[in-house]
Amino acid sequence: xxxxxxEHLESQFVTEDGLVxxxxxxxxxxxxxxxxxxxxxxxxxxTVLALSILKLLSENTKINGKIVYKGKDLLKxxxxxxxxxxxxxxxxxxxxxxxxxxxxxxxxxxxxxPFMLHQNARKAQALREAVKxxxxxxxxxxxERAKEYPxxxxxxxxxxxxxxxxxxxxxxxxxxxxxxxxxxxxxQAQVVELMKExxxxxxxxxxxxxxxxxxxxxxxxxxxxxxxxxxxxYADTKEFFKKPAHPYSVGFLESLPSRSMKPIRxxxxxxxxxxxxxxFCPRCDQSTKKCxxxxxxxxxxxxxxxxxxxxxx
Amino acid sequence: MPKSRNVNEFIKNKASVAGLIIIxxxxxxxxxxxxxxxxxTDTIALKEKLMPPxxxxxxGTDQLxxxxxxxxxxxxxxxxxxxxxxxxxxxxxxVLVGIISGFYxxxxxxxxxxxxxxxxxxxxxxxxxxxxxxxxxxxxxTVLAVSLVGWLYYARVARASTLSIRETEYVEGARAIxxxxxxxxxxxxxxxxxxxxxxxxxxxxxxxxxxxxxxxxLGMGAQPPTPEWGTMLNEGKEYLRxxxxxxxxxxxxxxxxxxxxxxxxxxxxxxIDPRQMVIK
Amino acid sequence: MLEITGLKKTFTTGFINKRSAKAVDGIDFCIxxxxxxxxxxxxxxxxTTVGRLIxxxxxxxxxQIIFNGIDLLKLDKKALRNIRPQLxxxxxxxxxxxxxRMRIGDIIAEPLKLYDLVSKEGRNVKVMELIDKVGLNxxxxxxxxxxxxxxxxxxxxxxxxxxxxxxxxxxxxxxxxxxxxxxxxxxxLLKDAQKEYGFSCLFISHDLNIIRxxxxxxxxxxxxxxxxxxxxxxxxxxxxxPYTMALxxxxxxxxxxxxxxxxILKEEMPNRMELPTGCRFRTRCNxxxxxxxxxxxxxxxxxxxxQVACHFPQKA
Numbered sequence: 001x002x003x004x005x006x007e008h009l010e011s012q013f014v015t016e017d018g019l020v021x022x023x024x025x026x027x028x029x030x031x032x033x034x035x036x037x038x039x040x041x042x043x044x045x046x047t048v049l050a051l052s053i054l055k056l057l058s059e060n061t062k063i064n065g066k067i068v069y070k071g072k073d074l075l076k077x078x079x080x081x082x083x084x085x086x087x088x089x090x091x092x093x094x095x096x097x098x099x100x101x102x103x104x105x106x107x108x109x110x111x112x113x114p115f116m117l118h119q120n121a122r123k124a125q126a127l128r129e130a131v132k133x134x135x136x137x138x139x140x141x142x143x144e145r146a147k148e149y150p151x152x153x154x155x156x157x158x159x160x161x162x163x164x165x166x167x168x169x170x171x172x173x174x175x176x177x178x179x180x181x182x183x184x185x186x187x188q189a190q191v192v193e194l195m196k197e198x199x200x201x202x203x204x205x206x207x208x209x210x211x212x213x214x215x216x217x218x219x220x221x222x223x224x225x226x227x228x229x230x231x232x233x234y235a236d237t238k239e240f241f242k243k244p245a246h247p248y249s250v251g252f253l254e255s256l257p258s259r260s261m262k263p264i265r266x267x268x269x270x271x272x273x274x275x276x277x278x279x280f281c282p283r284c285d286q287s288t289k290k291c292x293x294x295x296x297x298x299x300x301x302x303x304x305x306x307x308x309x310x311x312x313x
Numbered sequence: 314m315p316k317s318r319n320v321n322e323f324i325k326n327k328a329s330v331a332g333l334i335i336i337x338x339x340x341x342x343x344x345x346x347x348x349x350x351x352x353x354t355d356t357i358a359l360k361e362k363l364m365p366p367x368x369x370x371x372x373g374t375d376q377l378x379x380x381x382x383x384x385x386x387x388x389x390x391x392x393x394x395x396x397x398x399x400x401x402x403x404x405x406x407x408v409l410v411g412i413i414s415g416f417y418x419x420x421x422x423x424x425x426x427x428x429x430x431x432x433x434x435x436x437x438x439x440x441x442x443x444x445x446x447x448x449x450x451x452x453x454x455t456v457l458a459v460s461l462v463g464w465l466y467y468a469r470v471a472r473a474s475t476l477s478i479r480e481t482e483y484v485e486g487a488r489a490i491x492x493x494x495x496x497x498x499x500x501x502x503x504x505x506x507x508x509x510x511x512x513x514x515x516x517x518x519x520x521x522x523x524x525x526x527x528x529x530x531l532g533m534g535a536q537p538p539t540p541e542w543g544t545m546l547n548e549g550k551e552y553l554r555x556x557x558x559x560x561x562x563x564x565x566x567x568x569x570x571x572x573x574x575x576x577x578x579x580x581x582x583x584x585i586d587p588r589q590m591v592i593k
Numbered sequence: 594m595l596e597i598t599g600l601k602k603t604f605t606t607g608f609i610n611k612r613s614a615k616a617v618d619g620i621d622f623c624i625x626x627x628x629x630x631x632x633x634x635x636x637x638x639x640x641t642t643v644g645r646l647i648x649x650x651x652x653x654x655x656x657q658i659i660f661n662g663i664d665l666l667k668l669d670k671k672a673l674r675n676i677r678p679q680l681x682x683x684x685x686x687x688x689x690x691x692x693x694r695m696r697i698g699d700i701i702a703e704p705l706k707l708y709d710l711v712s713k714e715g716r717n718v719k720v721m722e723l724i725d726k727v728g729l730n731x732x733x734x735x736x737x738x739x740x741x742x743x744x745x746x747x748x749x750x751x752x753x754x755x756x757x758x759x760x761x762x763x764x765x766x767x768x769x770x771x772x773x774x775x776x777x778x779x780x781x782l783l784k785d786a787q788k789e790y791g792f793s794c795l796f797i798s799h800d801l802n803i804i805r806x807x808x809x810x811x812x813x814x815x816x817x818x819x820x821x822x823x824x825x826x827x828x829x830x831x832x833x834x835p836y837t838m839a840l841x842x843x844x845x846x847x848x849x850x851x852x853x854x855x856x857i858l859k860e861e862m863p864n865r866m867e868l869p870t871g872c873r874f875r876t877r878c879n880x881x882x883x884x885x886x887x888x889x890x891x892x893x894x895x896x897x898x899x900q901v902a903c904h905f906p907q908k909a
Contacts, residue, residue: 140860187635212773268774482690486684
């Protein structure tokens, strides 16, 4: 049963160099209690896609398409209705907790905010809930630490605080943007275990944005690989890692330090004026003339795996 | 240097561009004063004294029959020469002190900073008056007096920039390849200090012009018959009620020049603002 | 080729209430010719400081750094300057490690100019050579650092460092700021450069997979001390220190679907200014005992160059 359905989504920026198509005609679906991993290198458009869902982008963006959540098209909602959904039904956990937490407000207060906003809780009660959340995410001595400020927490702790803020109102959908970036390996391990536990117990769905394939492997039921604003491959996690279909997916996996660290040649193209044919063609070792001229569509490779590649047309 | 983006930002700011055009016009006037000035500045024609603005004398004549417009034009030259001299001295000396203080830190830094704190506590115009009072009026002494306190601001700004630049990795990299301290100060610290210094120079020019004019008005600056806007204000103050043009025009010039420099400075500051980061 | 003994660095803050943090608290290791030595640890362990201490960009508080028989800490300013070309460093963040107001070509030529190694024409030739070696295009010579991507900037950094043909390069997390797709390119470039120029390299990183791919020997640091040293292959196969084991269990595996049992460490790293007594890892260790509170374990050689500092080294 589909919880979130993204149809023909286009997010474009007007810049002085031209029109940037950060998200170019993307279709995605997330079911209830399902985790989808959106994977790709930086600049591929995954963060823009995530921000488009709750319309958190700046004014010079144009969003077209449909984002249907529980039957309602989010892009057509007025501000008040969208406000009611943000934080309560759909929570967005931002990258980089150091920049995303307000440095002059105590951590406890920041976790109180969603309670006070969405559940009309009074401050005292909200604070009690906030302390409960801090405990849930594994922060020791939660009632004392709730009074402290973000800079008094370490990177891993701040990430947990962000997770606490996100889960406060028991949302049905969590959008987690690079939740483990910049964290030390042992801390990453702690955070990943925590997220696994919380997702299981709360039954929420999650859209995980990451460039870390191993994280996606551990947390996600399905994987969508994004490149240059498009989805190149969409598959069940098991199928994907057993045998990735798209040449980019194959190259991406091989370039990881845990594998052979074989680099993909070339660099990704600018998002302004994308080429006519396949966008990965210039860097692909299996490209043909068809790839240069004709833009491939997303086609089924087998049950549970789709790829945007002429190899499977 | 991110030149093109800065220039574009600056151009978008209409006030700054207006300021720039005004200063360019004034500079041209100062340089080509000999050619564009209708009369000479010291021709005394008592028969034509205190005449209001007319076709022959666009800004009227003063108490000695001299053409006010010509004096204003030559006054531009005087004012600009003086201010540029002051700023050149103070900026050079201040930046040097600031960089040395910020780069080496330690006891040198402590002493210099305390010295600056003490000097900044004095009201600068009074200090300038004291110096001129002691040494006597005149152009050179004016420059000296105004410069005495002016360098402090440059030192502070240069020191602040130096402190942050010396911690950067590219300076570390320079030390790693074996650059000497003086090389680093000259090629690494100084060029990166320049943006805020340039902004300070433009804003400072405005206030230096004001200070020089103030000294001139108090009779302590450029002495008659040298045409200088402040001095002209001083000469014109007795005739303020009946012949306002003697004071209005020089006063207007001071205001326009200072305003123009301030606009340029503001525009530069916004354009150079490092907040114009590209979103990756 | 490089021998470090008892290297220490203590940072003190404050004039009146002096507080000190021992960033590096007595480490010993050595790097051989043509070798890549990996230095691993998490943030706050002191590995970055070690890199800078070796180059004397920060002055050590104590210890010896013997480079090809010369004690670097005994050199005066002039002698140090003369030896600097042989010891170079590549930083983590390419955007802040290149002079923002110099063109790439000038940045790469600067070391040549400084030591007057070649004539002006010779310099241009050398710069073109280096540009080509690191995979940049000739048009990049006239660009400014902010006009290059992260990967390109890092290549430029490498070109500049190679200009002096150093004997030892410290690579301080050279790919941590780069996007994952570019990491592999830069690391493979570094490997090729090492084969060609024959320098030794101290490769500092927190990513164990990269260390496994790049280095022959490695050392693991925790809170200013080395806890395990040895051949990379040995340590991966048979890590002895509980901290090393936890680190290894946290890294992504080649088979991303394999179920694995992670070792989750308790708590967080202690504050550097209030270190635990005895073994400093004991607050997070799953194998500790009484002795760990009272005495800090010494580094013990268990054979084949494998050393560990633990009272209860774990056998696989």
